[in-house]
Amino acid sequence: xxxSAGSGLSHVxxxxxxxxxxxxxxxxxxxxxxxxxxxxxxxxxxxQISDGSLPxxxxxxxxxxxxxxxxxQTSNLIxxxxxxxxxxxxxxxxxxxxxxxxxxxxxxxxxxxxxxxALTAASVAALTLYDMIKAVDKxxxxxxxQVLEKSGGKSGDWxx
Amino acid sequence: xxxSAGSGLSHVxxxxxxxxxxxxxxxxxxxxxxxxxxxxxxxxxxxQISDGSLPxxxxxxxxxxxxxxxxxQTSNLIxxxxxxxxxxxxxxxxxxxxxxxxxxxxxxxxxxxxxxxALTAASVAALTLYDMIKAVDKxxxxxxxQVLEKSGGKSGDWxx
Amino acid sequence: xxxSAGSGLSHVxxxxxxxxxxxxxxxxxxxxxxxxxxxxxxxxxxxQISDGSLPxxxxxxxxxxxxxxxxxQTSNLIxxxxxxxxxxxxxxxxxxxxxxxxxxxxxxxxxxxxxxxALTAASVAALTLYDMIKAVDKxxxxxxxQVLEKSGGKSGDWxx
Amino acid sequence: xxxSAGSGLSHVxxxxxxxxxxxxxxxxxxxxxxxxxxxxxxxxxxxQISDGSLPxxxxxxxxxxxxxxxxxQTSNLIxxxxxxxxxxxxxxxxxxxxxxxxxxxxxxxxxxxxxxxALTAASVAALTLYDMIKAVDKxxxxxxxQVLEKSGGKSGDWxx
Amino acid sequence: xxxSAGSGLSHVxxxxxxxxxxxxxxxxxxxxxxxxxxxxxxxxxxxQISDGSLPxxxxxxxxxxxxxxxxxQTSNLIxxxxxxxxxxxxxxxxxxxxxxxxxxxxxxxxxxxxxxxALTAASVAALTLYDMIKAVDKxxxxxxxQVLEKSGGKSGDWxx
Amino acid sequence: xxxSAGSGLSHVxxxxxxxxxxxxxxxxxxxxxxxxxxxxxxxxxxxQISDGSLPxxxxxxxxxxxxxxxxxQTSNLIxxxxxxxxxxxxxxxxxxxxxxxxxxxxxxxxxxxxxxxALTAASVAALTLYDMIKAVDKxxxxxxxQVLEKSGGKSGDWxx
Numbered sequence: 027x028x029x030s031a032g033s034g035l036s037h038v039x040x041x042x043x044x045x046x047x048x049x050x051x052x053x054x055x056x057x058x059x060x061x062x063x064x065x066x067x068x069x070x071x072x073x074q075i076s077d078g079s080l081p082x083x084x085x086x087x088x089x090x091x092x093x094x095x096x097x098x099q100t101s102n103l104i105x106x107x108x109x110x111x112x113x114x115x116x117x118x119x120x121x122x123x124x125x126x127x128x129x130x131x132x133x134x135x136x137x138x139x140x141x142x143x144a145l146t147a148a149s150v151a152a153l154t155l156y157d158m159i160k161a162v163d164k165x166x167x168x169x170x171x172q173v174l175e176k177s178g179g180k181s182g183d184w185x186x
Numbered sequence: 187x188x189x190s191a192g193s194g195l196s197h198v199x200x201x202x203x204x205x206x207x208x209x210x211x212x213x214x215x216x217x218x219x220x221x222x223x224x225x226x227x228x229x230x231x232x233x234q235i236s237d238g239s240l241p242x243x244x245x246x247x248x249x250x251x252x253x254x255x256x257x258x259q260t261s262n263l264i265x266x267x268x269x270x271x272x273x274x275x276x277x278x279x280x281x282x283x284x285x286x287x288x289x290x291x292x293x294x295x296x297x298x299x300x301x302x303x304a305l306t307a308a309s310v311a312a313l314t315l316y317d318m319i320k321a322v323d324k325x326x327x328x329x330x331x332q333v334l335e336k337s338g339g340k341s342g343d344w345x346x
Numbered sequence: 347x348x349x350s351a352g353s354g355l356s357h358v359x360x361x362x363x364x365x366x367x368x369x370x371x372x373x374x375x376x377x378x379x380x381x382x383x384x385x386x387x388x389x390x391x392x393x394q395i396s397d398g399s400l401p402x403x404x405x406x407x408x409x410x411x412x413x414x415x416x417x418x419q420t421s422n423l424i425x426x427x428x429x430x431x432x433x434x435x436x437x438x439x440x441x442x443x444x445x446x447x448x449x450x451x452x453x454x455x456x457x458x459x460x461x462x463x464a465l466t467a468a469s470v471a472a473l474t475l476y477d478m479i480k481a482v483d484k485x486x487x488x489x490x491x492q493v494l495e496k497s498g499g500k501s502g503d504w505x506x
Numbered sequence: 507x508x509x510s511a512g513s514g515l516s517h518v519x520x521x522x523x524x525x526x527x528x529x530x531x532x533x534x535x536x537x538x539x540x541x542x543x544x545x546x547x548x549x550x551x552x553x554q555i556s557d558g559s560l561p562x563x564x565x566x567x568x569x570x571x572x573x574x575x576x577x578x579q580t581s582n583l584i585x586x587x588x589x590x591x592x593x594x595x596x597x598x599x600x601x602x603x604x605x606x607x608x609x610x611x612x613x614x615x616x617x618x619x620x621x622x623x624a625l626t627a628a629s630v631a632a633l634t635l636y637d638m639i640k641a642v643d644k645x646x647x648x649x650x651x652q653v654l655e656k657s658g659g660k661s662g663d664w665x666x
Numbered sequence: 667x668x669x670s671a672g673s674g675l676s677h678v679x680x681x682x683x684x685x686x687x688x689x690x691x692x693x694x695x696x697x698x699x700x701x702x703x704x705x706x707x708x709x710x711x712x713x714q715i716s717d718g719s720l721p722x723x724x725x726x727x728x729x730x731x732x733x734x735x736x737x738x739q740t741s742n743l744i745x746x747x748x749x750x751x752x753x754x755x756x757x758x759x760x761x762x763x764x765x766x767x768x769x770x771x772x773x774x775x776x777x778x779x780x781x782x783x784a785l786t787a788a789s790v791a792a793l794t795l796y797d798m799i800k801a802v803d804k805x806x807x808x809x810x811x812q813v814l815e816k817s818g819g820k821s822g823d824w825x826x
Numbered sequence: 827x828x829x830s831a832g833s834g835l836s837h838v839x840x841x842x843x844x845x846x847x848x849x850x851x852x853x854x855x856x857x858x859x860x861x862x863x864x865x866x867x868x869x870x871x872x873x874q875i876s877d878g879s880l881p882x883x884x885x886x887x888x889x890x891x892x893x894x895x896x897x898x899q900t901s902n903l904i905x906x907x908x909x910x911x912x913x914x915x916x917x918x919x920x921x922x923x924x925x926x927x928x929x930x931x932x933x934x935x936x937x938x939x940x941x942x943x944a945l946t947a948a949s950v951a952a953l954t955l956y957d958m959i960k961a962v963d964k965x966x967x968x969x970x971x972q973v974l975e976k977s978g979g980k981s982g983d984w985x986x
Contacts, residue, residue: 042558043758044568044638044727046734050696050753050775056210078522082586087204087407088524091265092585094206095415098261098269099583101738103630104637105572105731106562109738109752111297112269113210118203135210137753141644142637149629149648150583157584157622158524164621164656164664168629169649176644184644202398204408204478216690238362242426247684247887248364251745252425254686255895258741258749263419263470264477265412266402272749273690273777278683295690295777301484302477309469309488310423317424317462318364324461324496324504328469329489336484344484363918364887366894370856370913370935376530407524411585414526418581418589421898425891429898429912431617432589433530438523455530457911536850567727567844571905574846575735578901578909591937592909593850598843615850682878684888684958718842722906728844732905743899743950744957745892746882781964782957789949789968790903797904797942798844804941804976804984808949809969816964824964 046106052137056113057178060131061144063152064170067163069124074162075155076121085158086119089128093117093151097132100146110136112143117151128152129174141173206266212297216273217338220291221304223312224330229284231323235315236281245318246279249288253277253311257292260306270296272303277311288312289334301333366426372457376433377498380451381464383472384490389444391483395475396441405478406439409448413437413471417452420466430456432463437471448472449494461493526586532617536593537658540611541624543632544650549604551643555635556601565638566599569608573597573631577612580626590616592623597631608632609654621653686746692777696753697818700771701784703792704810707803709764714802715795716761725798726759729768733757733791737772740786750776752783757791768792769814781813846906852937856913857978860931861944863952864970869924871963875955876921885958886919889928893917893951897932900946910936912943917951928952929974941973 075085082088094115101109113133120127130147132140152168159166175185235245242248254275261269273293280287290307292300312328319326335345395405402408414435421429433453440447450467452460472488479486495505555565562568574595581589593613600607610627612620632648639646655665715725722728734755741749753773760767770787772780792808799806815825875885882888894915901909913933920927930947932940952968959966975985 042560042563043756044563044565044730044734045757046752046755047562048754048773050773080522082527083522083524084407085524087404088411088585090204091408091411092583094204095262095265096583099579102735103572103576103579104634105568105735106634107637109269109749111271111751112206113297114208115206116203117205133208133210137751141640142633145633145636149633152651153622153625153629154584154586156625157587160621164653166652168651171632171648171651172646173644202400202403204403204405207402240362242367243362243364244887245364247884248425248891250684251888251891252423254684255742255745256423259419259423263412263416264474265408266474267477269749271751271777272686274688275686276683277685293688293690301480302473305473305476305488309473312491313462313465313469314424314426316465317427320461324493326492328491331472331488331491332486333484363916364890364894365917366897366912366915368914368933370933410524414524415582415585422895425895429589429909431591431911432526433617434528435526436523437525453528453530457913564727567724568731570844571728571731574844575902575905589909591911592846593937594848595846596843597845613848613850682880682883684883684885687882720842722847723842723844725844728905732903736903739899739903743892743896743903744954745888746954747957781960782953785953785956785968789953792971793942793945793949794904794906796945797907800941804973806972808971811952811968811971812966813964 044106049108049137054135054137055178056135057139058133059139059141059144059176060174061148062170062172062174063128063148063168065126065152065155065166065168067124067159067166071159071163072121072124080158081161082158085155089151089154090117092154093130093147096150097143097147100143104142107142108138110134110138115147117147126155139176139179141176145171204266209268209297214295214297215338216295217299218293219299219301219304219336220334221308222330222332222334223288223308223328225286225312225315225326225328227284227319227323227326231319232281232284240318241321242318245315249311249314250277252314253290253307256310257303257307260303264302267302268298270294270298275307277307286315299336299339301336305331364426369428369457374455374457375498376455377459378453379459379461379464379496380494381468382490382492382494383448383468383488385446385472385475385486385488387444387479387483387486391479392441392444400478401481402478405475409471409474410437412474413450413467416470417463417467420463423466424462427462428458430454430458435467437467446475459496459499461496465491524586529588529617534615534617535658536615537619538613539619539621539624539656540654541628542650542652542654543608543628543648545606545632545635545646545648547604547639547643547646551639552601552604560638561641562638565635569631569634570597572634573610573627576630577623577627580623584622587622588618590614590618595627597627606635619656619659621656625651684746689748689777694775694777695818696775697779698773699779699781699784699816700814701788702810702812702814703768703788703808705766705792705795705806705808707764707799707806711799711803712761712764720798721801722798725795729791729794730757732794733770733787736790737783737787740783743786744782747782748778750774750778755787757787766795779816779819781816785811844906849908849937854935854937855978856935857939858933859939859941859944859976860974861948862970862972862974863928863948863968865926865952865955865966865968867924867959867963867966871959872921872924880958881961882958885955889951889954890917892954893930893947896950897943897947900943904942907942908938910934910938915947917947926955939976939979941976945971
């Protein structure tokens with residue numbers, strides 16, 4: 027490695043060390059990803075979410091904004107993620123009798139997929155809901171964080 | 187919404203909920219925006235700004251850097267703003283007898299306008315001036331935050 | 347200044363240069379500040395804010411969260427502000443016929459006042475409203491950013 | 507609400523709007539929280555995690571640092587969380603045949619609990635693992651995000 | 667400067683004030699930069715780095731992630747740097763008898779060079795190593811922070 | 827480790843993994859640290875720094891603000907650093923014939939020392955100077971980043 031200056035960039039990464047892989051040669055295309063996270067709680071807490079009587083106030087709108095803003099922080103949170111020009115973010119909720127399903131959709135016109143952005147948006151929205159209800163339910167749980175569908179990029183369209 | 191995985195992205199946003207609108211199909215063009223903010227204080231405080239005798243030190247240069255750095259934080263502060271490749275930022279000051287007018291100009295080669303970046307730069311520069319003088323004037327006020335001119339993008343050139 | 351290493355800390359700051367002043371000897375007390383910002387627009391836009399028909403969706407709830415989160419970023423935006431353990435933040439809105447008044451209240455149990463945090467919360471909430479309406483009103487303006495009341499700290503209670 | 511300036515702070519929050527609740531009167535005590543998240547993948551991917559042959563490189567060490575750093579971003583991600591002087595963070599992994607359990611422990615000497623910090627650390631560490639393996643497993647899933655134990659604060663010790 | 671609104675953008679920057687220069691007309695090309703920083707310590711500390719017995723734990727992997735993440739923060743740390751779509755980051759270490767050389771390589775497909783990103787990655791990785799060893803060596807020093815090679819952009823290839 | 831939930835926190839960290847060590851039992855005292863970094867360039871560039879004729883504008887004031895703001899980002903950049911209530915930051919410059927010495931002083935009333943904050947402030951201020959001059963000197967170098975003096979805390983006063 028003593029000849030690093032003279033030998034171009036071939037000195038970087040010859041072991042299994044973590045690194046941000048090179049995406050400079052990848053094509054910019056429209057890419058979309060949809061991910062989910064599900065918060066499990068009690069039916070009476072779902073009612074409090076719905077009627078706005080939680081101690082910290084209105085929950086779903088707060089969680090939506092948290093999820094949207096978190097999507098834009100993805101490359102600052104996940105060490106090897108590339109920063110991307112995020113083109114859109116939506117966060118929606120499906121409320122069940124004892125759960126809330128968070129659906130996050132992110133698009134870009136960029137060189138990498140946006141699965142991590144969608145997963146981060148869904149996760150942080152769910153964590154925000156957790157924060158709003160934790161005073162009334164300390165046994166809540168979040169599960170089923172996964173990618174539901176993906177389009178664009180080399181691997182083509184895909185749905186889970 | 188139970189068919190969200192199978193039906194493409196049509197499940198997102200069918201109510202009035204907040205979301206980052208999709209800009210992936212918009213064309214990249216050069217866009218410029220100029221915005222202002224005006225700080226009102228007392229004439230003797232203006233003198234202290236000018237002669238550098240404020241308790242926290244040099245004010246205008248500090249506010250200029252704060253404004254430039256804030257422009258780059260716009261999409262992290264304003265929930266539904268898109269991140270943009272900011273191409274330039276300048277922050278200038280016009281000092282009157284009892285006021286300082288902050289002028290911020292931002293350009294990009296991107297898919298959305300940069301009004302919010304210019305407004306954020308002007309606002310944060312003005313807030314920084316406020317912070318520098320608040321020990322000597324607790325009745326200072328900031329007003330007239332607005333866009334002065336804008337060029338590029340679908341709506342064409344415009345000046346207020 | 348060549349003897350800076352040997353002479354304690356007296357070498358720092360002997361000119362008018364900007365610096366974060368030393369607050370390590372100040373007492374921790376409860377401190378509160380209330381600040382405002384006012385957004386001016388058209389009556390029909392106020393109606394769209396109220397009935398949730400703006401292109402980007404629900405505006406007041408979005409602006410509230412933006413303001414609360416911005417309060418926590420104050421010391422990262424304003425160069426000479428000290429980081430503080432923010433104890434509470436509220437953001438409220440008074441809607442007039444052609445304006446929205448943003449009221450932000452911040453408290454801490456800390457060593458400095460929280461005027462800048464309240465001003466930052468009010469300003470960013472108003473800028474967020476601007477962002478939500480700018481597609482329908484490009485001549486909106488924000489003014490009257492000021493501290494309304496303050497309590498705690500050396501200077502005692504105060505209202506503007 | 508027109509008398510807000512004169513009537514103290516009683517004007518803030520009279521509806522169900524979201525807000526950061528006031529913690530300025532709460533006592534500082536040592537508080538600890540332990541949370542988990544579980545990543546599910548395939549056995550061959552677990553082997554790649556173990557032998558360091560993933561395309562992006564070493565996974566567990568990367569996820570650990572991501573989790574620790576995310577704990578410190580909690581109040582910037584979750585809108586109504588209070589900033590806290592985090593006293594320690596550890597992130598550990600239990601590797602099963604087709605899963606990795608992330609355990610995050612956070613302590614503080616502060617005025618609020620650190621459940622959200624522990625949950626955020628566990629979630630972001632798990633999301634980072636997801637990012638490292640997504641090139642080889644696009645059907646991975648994260649579940650069982652929950653608080654395992656908590657000590658300190660008004661509600662006393664607790665384990666789930 | 668009173669005619670700023672009417673005269674286009676010619677009003678900005680007629681003195682020596684700091685500003686982000688305009689890069690909107692520059693061509694996007696692949697650009698690479700390699701930079702280094704060198705940490706000097708004692709031979710016994712190098713051994714502790716190698717055998718993982720430092721009080722804060724594993725040092726090189728931690729510093730690598732810190733450097734990679736810092737590269738993505740460059741435009742938030744250096745006031746006049748432009749945000750760039752970072753395409754890859756690698757951080758490597760050459761351990762000598764009483765020093766560690768940090769080598770950071772960054773690439774982009776963008777309009778400005780990535781020297782500052784590579785320098786920031788190398789510097790923060792070295793500072794992180796310093797943080798890991800400072801309990802056992804309070805006289806450590808970092809030096810030789812410089813750009814080693816650069817390719818792409820107007821000035822063409824170059825090596826120091 | 828299967829009994830982690832039942833056995834208190836003893837499960838965390840039994841190997842050499844990186845972690846934020848527990849400082850919750852440490853006493854709050856006033857702590858100060860002074861650090862330096864030295865930028866080496868050419869005499870004609872020093873003249874351009876002094877007379878304000880650099881392409882990006884005024885350099886020392888910009889670097890000072892960058893250093894002060896970076897001090898507040900230390901725990902976000904250095905993975906295992908604890909967030910601290912920074913009490914003061916100053917950044918000063920000693921200009922030689924072909925070098926600029928950056929001196930950063932940071933104080934806190936907290937539970938850990940502020941060496942990393944002072945080193946980060948000095949480093950980022952020096953990197954900012956580098957950024958301002960790199961158009962005219964691509965062979966500049968930063969060295970001698972080290973702690974000059976430290977007071978407060980368990981290890982007592984110290985100067986290098």
